Amino acid sequence: MGINSDFGPATSFLSDKDFKDKAKLSQEEAEKIFREKFPLRLSYKISNDGKSVAKVYHSEIFDIDAEDGKLVKNNNLGLMPYEMDKAAKAEGLTDVEIKKIEGLKDLKEKSQAKKRAYEIAGDGYQITSISLDSDKENFYYNISLEKDKNYGRLTLNAKNLNLISLDLWTDKKVYNNKLKEADAKKLALDFLKKYGDKTELNLDKISIESSKMGTSIYIPRYVNKLPVLKEGVNIFVDQDKKISSYERTSTKIDFSKASDNSLTQEEANKIFLSSKNFGLKYVITDKGPKLFYGKIRDFDPVIGQDKILRDYNGEIINFKEQISYPDLNKARDKEAILYLKDMGIGFIGRKLSDKINYQDFVKLLNGPNGMNSSYMDNFGLDLEKLKDKNILEKDVVKILVTKNNLERFTKAKGIFKEDIFKNQKSLGDYESYYIIAKGFAYINGDIDPNKEMTLEEVLYLIYNSMK
Structure with a gap:
């Protein structure tokens, strides 16, 4: 169930009779619309570290009204897309560096940058600070603005004063955007032509989203006639016809070195549709619950040469339909493995006999959220230190006991038997965790605390901890 209205908290007042369960479109008809209107398309995807690029199939999945087949973009109350510009990572320069750089003939002077900033921001904004920064490839003027109690910030390329990013914050109490999308588009393109950089932008592939707050215009970046995922320009036009946000993202990389992808579009579409993530669902709208065909789990698919369905960050989508093991028939307890698979717990493209590291284990427990420092701190x-190391049995036991809120029992004194395991005292700080795991039947055989665990062994412990 998704929400696309201002009445999210009011869903508790809905009853079963409010949910009409008849769809005029069939699954097959919806999939046909998907293939025609927004199939997976070959695109460039730049790696998260910005050091490599690959050709992948990708699609931004729209919802299809199950009654009339119209396309709807569920944009969660019209929140505008936002992409941090690479210039935001620019590092401040030392006084010595600034003195050396300011003498370069190909950089514009601060006075010119200030003039440009006032022209772009307008409406009485005052500059409160301006600094020259660098990301090792380019130089930027980062400028802070203020007007009454409203703040703003913009970044200019120090060589040509092209706008890199703009964010003007206002404390409007009422939002009532009535601007026509065609008018907003014209304002955005005029602004781009005057202050921005149109290089590699595909003006024929513009997408527009409107909400009560304003209108968001997205112009994608294209290289060699292929879109570059997550790159381009976002321009937001508010209800007063003012450009209040501008973000350009354009990574410098050699696209001739992009890894290839020999899949056909239809093969990519089949991989996505077979994942069962495209189907019938309810969406709460201003007019109550409506049936739509669309993505069940909230991610836009990315499929590379390995034919595995991933999200944009490269995480494998562990749908139970995708989880499989070539050595499953050799498993000691096949039913336990299949039980976890039915819950979406497992891996794709791995053997049960494979050793798994700490990061793998946390992904099993924490799903798409993966491994992060706050989760591990628990x-x-x-x-x-542990991220890429194979996980040890003693840490699997400790994590499962802690995750299931049994750690408090480890602090008990004088109640544990001292002859449950061989060389029990050699377990040190792990002794009480092992005893609790034994008491709750997580483990039922011999122990080997420093053993590197296989995926199969870890899955059995997880299964036992859930029974």
């Missing part, structure tokens, strides 16, 4: 484990 278990007293050092993320950076």
Whole structure:
């Protein structure tokens, strides 16, 4: 169930009779619309570290009204898309560096940058600070603005004063955007032509989203006739016809070195549709619950040469339909493995006999959220030191006991037997965790605290901890 209205908290007042369960479109008809209107398309995807690029199939999935087949973009109350510009990572320069750089003939002077900033912001904004920064490839003027109690910030390329980013914050109490999308588009394109950089932008592929707050215009970046995912320009036009946000993202990379993708579009579409993530769902609208065909889990698919369905960050989408093991028939307890698979717990493209590291284990427990320092802190484990190391049995036991809120029992004194395991005292700080795990039947055989665990062994412990 998704929400696309201002009445999210009011869903508790809905009853079963409010949910009409008849869809005029069939699954097959919806999939046909998907293939025609927004199939997965070959695109460039730049790696998260910005050092490599690959060709992948990707689509931004729209919802399809199950009654009339119209397309709807569920944009969660019209929140505008936002992409941090690479210039935001620019580092401040030292006084010595600034003195050396300011003498360069190809950089514009601060006075010119200030003049440009006032022209762009307008409406009485005053500059409160201006600094020259660098990201090792370019130089930027980062400028802070203020008007009454409203603040703003913009970044200019120091060589040509092209606008890199703009964010003007206002404390409007009432939003009532009535601007026509065609008018907003014209304002955005005029602004781009005057202050921005149109290089590699595809003006024929503009997408527009409107909400009560304003209108968001997205112009994608294209290279070699292929879109570059997550790159381009976002321009937001508010209800007063003012450009209040501008973000350009354009990573410098050699696209001729992009890894190839020999899949056909239809093969990519089949991989996505077979994942069962495109189907019938309810969406709460201003007019009550409506049936739509669209994505069930909230991600836009990315499929590379390996044919595995991933999200944009590269995480494998562990739908139970995708989880499989070539050595499943050799498993000691096949039913336990299949039970976890039915819950979406497992891996794709791995063997049960494979050793798994700490990051793998946390992904099994924490799903798409993956491994992060705050999650690992709960278990007293050092993320950076352990991240890529194979996980030890003693830490699997400790994490499962802690995750299931049984750690408090480890603090009890004088109640544990001392002859449950061989060399029990050699377990040190892990002794009480092992005893609790034994008491709750997580483990039922011999123990080997420093053993590197296989995926199969870990899955059995997880299964036992859930029974």
